[in-house]
Amino acid sequence: MYRLSRNDKCWCGSGKKYKLCHQKSDEKILMPLKRQGYPIPPRRLILNEEQIQGIRESAKITIAILDQLEDMVKEGLTTEEIDNFVHKYTTEHGGVPAPLHYQGFPKSCCTSINNVIAHGIPGKTALKNGDIINIDITTILNGYYSDSSSMYMVGEVSENARKLVEVPKQCMDEGIKAVKPYRPVGDIGNVIHDIADANGYGVVRDLCGHGVGIKFHDDPLVEHYRQKHATMIMVPGMVFTIEPMINEGTWRGRTLADNWTFITQDNKLSAQWEHTVVVTEDGCEILTK
Ligand code: MF3
Ligand code: CO
Ligand code: CO
Numbered sequence: 001m002y003r004l005s006r007n008d009k010c011w012c013g014s015g016k017k018y019k020l021c022h023q024k025s026d027e028k029i030l031m032p033l034k035r036q037g038y039p040i041p042p043r044r045l046i047l048n049e050e051q052i053q054g055i056r057e058s059a060k061i062t063i064a065i066l067d068q069l070e071d072m073v074k075e076g077l078t079t080e081e082i083d084n085f086v087h088k089y090t091t092e093h094g095g096v097p098a099p100l101h102y103q104g105f106p107k108s109c110c111t112s113i114n115n116v117i118a119h120g121i122p123g124k125t126a127l128k129n130g131d132i133i134n135i136d137i138t139t140i141l142n143g144y145y146s147d148s149s150s151m152y153m154v155g156e157v158s159e160n161a162r163k164l165v166e167v168p169k170q171c172m173d174e175g176i177k178a179v180k181p182y183r184p185v186g187d188i189g190n191v192i193h194d195i196a197d198a199n200g201y202g203v204v205r206d207l208c209g210h211g212v213g214i215k216f217h218d219d220p221l222v223e224h225y226r227q228k229h230a231t232m233i234m235v236p237g238m239v240f241t242i243e244p245m246i247n248e249g250t251w252r253g254r255t256l257a258d259n260w261t262f263i264t265q266d267n268k269l270s271a272q273w274e275h276t277v278v279v280t281e282d283g284c285e286i287l288t289k
Helices: 022-036 047-072 079-092 159-177 186-200
Strands: 110-114 116-118 133-141 144-153 209-211 217-221 237-243 245-247 252-257 262-264 270-272 275-279 284-286
Touching: 047 079, 047 133, 079 133, 110 159, 110 275, 116 245, 116 270, 133 159, 133 270, 144 159, 144 237, 144 270, 144 275, 159 186, 159 209, 159 237, 159 245, 159 252, 159 275, 217 237
Parallel strands: none
Antiparallel strands: 110 116, 110 133, 116 262, 133 144, 209 217, 209 237, 237 275, 245 270, 252 262, 275 284
């Protein structure tokens, strides 16, 4: 199934031969799904315990940054000051901020305010009372990537904005609960889309969750909206993000001339939360919590 031969070491890290470990259960569960047309993850997407531990270590930096930002985010703080903190904290702890120079991205984190859906570039902009901001942190430590983002509210925030911050959090949390081994990854988008619909919000389609861990962006593609096609089967050891972007109005967005900043087409608010998870035998573990 995984192009492992019978006498290779099992993918699970037990040290046993594949034929004496997971070969039978893999074939029994995955072969019928494959025959039904579901893509089965290639071997490289199934990480072993040592790799998962590497991601946990990386996540300690990501988590600490997002936590400390809770106290830092205030009216008057500039997004460049946020970026300087992220760069300093990451490098002082032996990590590398993954966004810096990634496909030409100029800064160490993404700061997406109000109508910015994602990939806002830190700069001279100062936070204003009533703003909502997503700060997205990806850390590389010893080659392992952890990716997480949170929303922050500046001063007194309108009722609309507060609700728009809370619903995507619920979308992410319920999406995480939908992670079950041997189910298609499309289950996640189904529950997220239902919650967004119930609130009259749009689900962004142009950006998705993604495999992460030993690369920044890999398979599977984690769509946050309902899908018709057969999506990839989730298998224990797969690591990916769930990062729904939810809009107050239309789901459609557009990219600004800087080639990064992605904003809502109708200029209404957008919010996002993100965690990195690993599929386990009975659900998943959140690695960035
Ligand atoms: N962290 C973002 C994600 O969740 C990706 C940012 S790419 C960058 O996938 F280049 F803008 F940093
Ligand atoms: Co991500
Ligand atoms: Co991210």
